[in-house]
Amino acid sequence: MADDRDHMMYIAKENAKEIHQVLKSMKFKEYCTFKACRDGIQFVVDDHNFQQANAYLKTEIFSELDVRVDEVRLRVPMNILAECFNVFSGASTALRLTYDGPGEPLVVSLEDEGIVFKCSIMCQNPQHHHKMYDFEWKNENVLAKVILKPNKAKEIVRDLDKTSPTVRITVTDGHISFLTDGELGKIKSMIPAHSDQVEHMEACRERVTFSYRYNLIHRMETAFLASSKISLRIDNRGVMSTQFLIPRTDSKNIFIEFFTIAEVEWDDG
Template sequence: MPLSAQPPGSAEPYLLTASLDNARHLSSLLRAVHFQDHATCFATVNGLRVTVEDAKCVQANAFIQAEIFQEFAVQEQTVTFRINLSVLLDCLTIFGTSSLPGTSTALRMCYRGYGYPLMLFLEEGGVVTVCKINTQEPEDLLDFDFCSTKVVNKIILQSEGLRKAFAELDMTSEVMQITMSPDKPYFRLSTFGNAGSAHLDYSKDSDLIEAFHCNQTQTNRYKISLLKPSTKALALSCKVSIRTDAQGFLSLQYMIRNEDGQICFVEYYCCPDENITEEMLRSSCVSLVFTCRDPTTAIWICEDG
């Protein structure tokens, strides 16, 4: 294959070289974190991490392990650069977003170092396209410091359960409230929209929950506008790990299996919202159960007034 050869004009060593037989594996993961134009890329011997932030309130990370690539070589401990993610995605899909049966776009990616462009060599059907994307100096990113020792509550859920929540809860709400508790309601998602309050409960014994480790009751609210970008990763994933720390910071880690059965991860961090008052969320009157597809889950609607 043409891309297996060293790219032309490579007298100087590249700090990063990576090859994929199918560029779609990379582009689908990058689309899952594409809610801002620019991203910061970190390459180590373990693989590639692509980080996107918005307003210092939400951060998304796509992790592509070195084993996913047919070739992955890094000449320094960490190679870091900032890039226009929209342009990168356009280049990765230059032959189209879907390929004919039995065909795929091969990719070789090279980066020489600070001040140099990221070079992409893409080949499909014997046609090779070379793209050079200007890189920028990386900016400082938030460190959510979400180590396991600081996690207060953790639930591993089949993604089907969270997709159901986003589909059935009222997305006209400004916030989503998440309750995690060792006691009832165990795991509750709530919204406060134009029609009233909606609550979706999961029992810790639900078939959708694979692991339940809750040490204390926590109720935190998060802006839905910050959570919505994560639905791109949710749509691709098979499992999601939901974690909170003592300050209420939220981690959503999505396990994504590509077409070849390989596992990658996309993680979202989100700050809790402290500016929503109880009066804005309060609704009274009776709760009505309107659906219960799984006997271990239920939804209520509380009408205002």
């Protein structure tokens, strides 16, 4: 796409489909916060109560990234943004994002086989709305860490009992399990540490166990399905960090991370 680059922000990428997959995996609220700086871009979706999703796209995955201020930060309507990226379905779709400053729209331009689509999205200043929750994540407070290949985890999350209000997640050095208690009764799914689906599993206690609202786990289902590797960590407050590695054709990775607050700590067996 030929155009001048005299913008406050100019971002170009050869494969727009990758960003559409990211947006689709975290589309659970009406708005997202879009951030851009010289190091890359970030999308943040926050329900201001129990969960926050972050996607990090580093400079190296873009063909061009020019941000002429310290940071561009916008509150963008999520559905409109995701639909823009979905206009063309091919992997050859070229993307350009431009922004010229306060009061100006975020302009999404896509080109596929000579056909150009352009969408101007009016955005809001995120400072005029709720501040994003700071989860104050500290690695030294992590009680459990599991790194999984996605196949078995995808099946478990997809088949969770939808009538269960919560999902109890338990990690020991020997297994990770998911327990629901709904209309079908108590159902436990387990992945043992010796499974070929497990790359790493450790617990700083004999058993680390917390429960999370079913709907919060369900929000992550699309990310589970899209991922090639999953990292799950739980800290001493029960806050769960779930990182999803989104596969690309090269080695420059895209990560989506969900922070989820525990609903109830389970003390019984």
